[in-house]
Amino acid sequence: MSNSQSLGGRIDVAGIPSELRVLATSFNSMLTRIDEGMTRLTQFSGDLAHEMRTPVATLLGRTQVTLSQTRDVETLRDTLASNVEELERLTRLIADMLFLAQSEQDKHALDRDEVRLDAEANLVAEFLMHIAEERQLQIAVVGKASVSANRLLVQRAITNLLSNAIRHANKMTMIEVTIEQSQTMVTLSVANVGRAIASADLGRIFERFYRVDADRSRDSGGTGLGLAIVRSIMKMHDGTVVATSSTDGRTTFQLRFAVM
Ligand SMILES: Nc1ncnc2c1ncn2[C@@H]1O[C@H](COP(=O)(O)OP(=O)(O)O)[C@@H](O)[C@H]1O
Ligand SMILES: [Mg+2]
Numbered sequence: 036m037s038n039s040q041s042l043g044g045r046i047d048v049a050g051i052p053s054e055l056r057v058l059a060t061s062f063n064s065m066l067t068r069i070d071e072g073m074t075r076l077t078q079f080s081g082d083l084a085h086e087m088r089t090p091v092a093t094l095l096g097r098t099q100v101t102l103s104q105t106r107d108v109e110t111l112r113d114t115l116a117s118n119v120e121e122l123e124r125l126t127r128l129i130a131d132m133l134f135l136a137q138s139e140q141d142k143h144a145l146d147r148d149e150v151r152l153d154a155e156a157n158l159v160a161e162f163l164m165h166i167a168e169e170r171q172l173q174i175a176v177v178g179k180a181s182v183s184a185n186r187l188l189v190q191r192a193i194t195n196l197l198s199n200a201i202r203h204a205n206k207m208t209m210i211e212v213t214i215e216q217s218q219t220m221v222t223l224s225v226a227n228v229g230r231a232i233a234s235a236d237l238g239r240i241f242e243r244f245y246r247v248d249a250d251r252s253r254d255s256g257g258t259g260l261g262l263a264i265v266r267s268i269m270k271m272h273d274g275t276v277v278a279t280s281s282t283d284g285r286t287t288f289q290l291r292f293a294v295m
Contacts, residue, residue: 045066090125128258148185156223172207174209183295196290199225200225203227220294223290225289228284232286
């Protein structure tokens with residue numbers, strides 16, 4: 036049997052009287068759920084500490100070095116400006132973490148409206164236009180359909196996918212947002228051409244803080260939580276998100292909503 040330190044043990048169901056077996060089986064599955072929850076929590080706080088340690092260490096180091104000598108105003112200003120960037124990153128990280136923690140707890144019904152996916156996609160595309168233009172990218176929105184959904188959450192999911200596509204697309208290419216409706220499903224796909232995602236990574240990019248090696252450098256700016264948020268938003272809508280990436284570099288993320 037397990038003690039309170041280890042949740043690995045289980046009751047041997049075969050060895051007990053049949054009238055207790057149902058109870059023992061559900062006790063075992065409860066242990067499994069608690070065990071999984073504990074593992075997730077431990078890993079999560081470990082990841083969080085790790086993610087926050089780097090920006091905090093950077094802030095501290097830079098500030099200490101600057102303070103160690105007399106500096107001119109220009110240098111002090113530069114230090115403060117870099118600190119602001121780092122602090123903005125931390126703020127984003129904390130906001131994203133809070134969003135994820137809340138979305139997993141709030142099981143109550145969403146505020147839903149009829150949301151036109153084409154209208155929302157165009158809105159987000161316009162909002163991100165200036166970043167896209169810096170990389171000479173074009174964004175095309177094709178097709179239309181409506182879903183019963185929470186507008187702000189849908190906007191957030193599209194924003195996360197589109198900003199990833201903008202970051203990863205090859206310069207001077209086209210990012211395609213395609214909206215389609217079948218009898219059972221409404222889908223919104225965001226496709227870009229860039230460096231393909233290896234199939235080993237494809238299964239993991241929706242995990243919190245998971246980034247493909249090449250994207251781990253800090254100047255890429257992401258918190259590694261964008262896709263975890265997309266997945267959790269789709270779960271709240273009883274939908275899914277699926278990623279595919281072909282060797283020629285075309286990567287597609289598809290949001291799937293069930294037709295009500
Ligand atoms: N369109 C894309 N093309 C290539 N890789 C992508 C794309 N979108 C996401 N990824 C990979 O998935 C990882 C996780 O994405 P995300 O959760 O949004 O975190 P972040 O954008 O903060 O790095 C990214 O770091 C990147 O490696
Ligand atoms: Mg992202």
